[in-house]
Amino acid sequence: MRGLTSEEAAVLLKLYRRRKFGANHILVDNLLSGRPPERLADLRRALERLERDAIVTRKPTRHGTAVSIPPHLGREVYEELSRHYPFLPRPPWLR
Helix, strand or coil: CCCCHHHHHHHHHHHHHCCEECCEEEEEEHHCCCCCCCHHHHHHHHHHHHCCCCCEEEEEECCCCEECCCCCHHHHHHHHHHHHCCCCCCCCHHH
16 A cells, blocks of 8 residues: 555545445545535645545435445555554554
8 A cells, every 4th residue: 555645644544443344334424524614725735645546435326325345455544544644543453
């Protein structure tokens, strides 16, 4: 997995902390909510880069587009996020 920018790490952190892996997904609007309006365009571009690199998968739903992290990338996502957020606790599957 490549290195992450701060915007990409912010998007992945919310997915990771809410345990959105595989079939468990979150709507894009809910993922980006709570962020300052001036950063939303940067975060949307970061989400598009993550989708293009297959770090995040997209799923269409009745309510809109949803995203999640592929389960096989769990360890790599944790390792990259721990570089940006050293306070991140180790997940149960790495203990």
